[in-house]
Every structure is written in structure tokens, then in C-alpha cells.
Amino acid sequence: MIVGPGREGAAFTDGGDGDVGKDLEARRAVSSSLGISPEWATVRQVHGSRVFEANSPGALGEGDALWTTEPGLPLAILTADCLGVVLHARGAVGVAHAGWRGAAAGVVAALRGAMTAGGASPHRASIGPGIRACCFEVGDEVAGIFPGRVAATSWGTTSVDLVAAVRDQLDDVKVWSVGRCTFHDDGMFSHRRERTESRMAAIGWLP
Ligand SMILES: [Zn+2]
Numbered sequence: 001m002i003v004g005p006g007r008e009g010a011a012f013t014d015g016g017d018g019d020v021g022k023d024l025e026a027r028r029a030v031s032s033s034l035g036i037s038p039e040w041a042t043v044r045q046v047h048g049s050r051v052f053e054a055n056s057p058g059a060l061g062e063g064d065a066l067w068t069t070e071p072g073l074p075l076a077i078l079t080a081d082c083l084g085v086v087l088h089a090r091g092a093v094g095v096a097h098a099g100w101r102g103a104a105a106g107v108v109a110a111l112r113g114a115m116t117a118g119g120a121s122p123h124r125a126s127i128g129p130g131i132r133a134c135c136f137e138v139g140d141e142v143a144g145i146f147p148g149r150v151a152a153t154s155w156g157t158t159s160v161d162l163v164a165a166v167r168d169q170l171d172d173v174k175v176w177s178v179g180r181c182t183f184h185d186d187g188m189f190s191h192r193r194e195r196t197e198s199r200m201a202a203i204g205w206l207p
Helices: 024-034 100-105 107-117 162-167
Strands: 009-012 041-044 051-053 058-062 065-068 075-079 083-089 092-098 124-127 150-152 158-160 174-177 200-205
Touching: 009 083, 024 200, 041 065, 051 107, 065 075, 065 107, 075 083, 075 092, 083 107, 083 162, 083 200, 092 100, 092 107, 092 200, 100 107, 100 162, 124 162
Parallel strands: 041 058, 041 075, 051 065, 124 174
Antiparallel strands: 009 200, 065 092, 075 200, 083 092, 083 124, 150 158
16 A cells, blocks of 8 residues: 555555455455545546545445545545546545546546535645556557657557646646556556456545
8 A cells, every 4th residue: 555645645555455446355454554434435437527526435426536525534546557646625635537538538637626616726636556658558549639748668669648647637736646557566456467357446535
């Protein structure tokens, strides 16, 4: 598990924490070590940009971001290559699920906009592990969606820098990034590398 900086509530699980998507014991163990409730609020992720406001635990519906002003209510996004992003504001927290489709749809900007409209403008972001530019090989059709964020894999083919694409949606928000690549770093779940059904979590909460 990787815990975000400072006193703000952000944590990212890794493979060593188990499949927190389906294994409720693993979810309970993670929650216990963070000192948070094991009852998380989630969404049914569809690689889009719909944002929900959460007031209680459980799955809210089809969407890829959620936020809350409820202290102690954990919000979670499940990932295995996509980026989990936690946005911190005074009195609110939000999480977003950003793979290339979500980033292209502007899910992080949508979350930021929803929180700002709700009176809680994010001032800080934490970005979890994901498939990074070193390994995120893409075809021309995906590269074409991210002009200026095209990069190269470590083996020299075209890739996209999703972390940079997410930062583009955060303007002056201060960003902290875990900086680990799910595809080539040990101890991570990677859907692209192993077709895994297991998931890691990006968890945000108001302490
Ligand atoms: Zn990599």
C-alpha cells in the first residue's frame, strides 16, 4: 500500500494487498490499517466522465468519479493499469478513474468541476500507480487524441503519457504522483500484461 503525502486522506493499494475489488477480507485488512471504514462508496466504472456525489457507502451507479463532504466515508476507484486520482479540497474529497478513454472524456476535469460547483474547489491531487509512458503502447488512433502527450515506450514504439494528460486537467492544482508503472513494476496488477481480474484501489476520504 502507498499512502499519500501529508495529513490528507489518500491511499493506493498494490498487489500485495490482494484483490480489493472482490476480496472483502482484503478490503477489510486495508481499511483496518488505514483506520477507515471497510464500507466504501464506489461506482460501476464504464470509462466515461459521469460524476456522483456520495452520501453513504455502496455502489452509486454507472460513472467514473465520485466525491463527498462526509467525514470518514471512504471513496474508492478500482484499477489495474488505469490511473486512480484523488482530489483534495477543504471539506471535500473526490476520486476519479482515468484510463485513456476517461482522460479523453475529461473525467478529472469533470470531477474538479463538480466539486468546485459544490463549493469545494480542489487544491491538491494524488495520482496512483498506472500504466505509464514507458509501457503504454498505443496505435495512431489513440495517440491522435492526445496531441502533445505522445511519448515512446522503453522499446521504442508510440505511447501516451496518461499522467501528463491527467495533469493537463488540473491546471494550478498541486499534484503528487506515486510514479510506479503497473505494467513493468513488480507487485502490481496489470490488465494489459496478465489479463487479470484482480484490482487495486485508489481510496480517498476526509480524515
Ligand atoms: Zn512501464
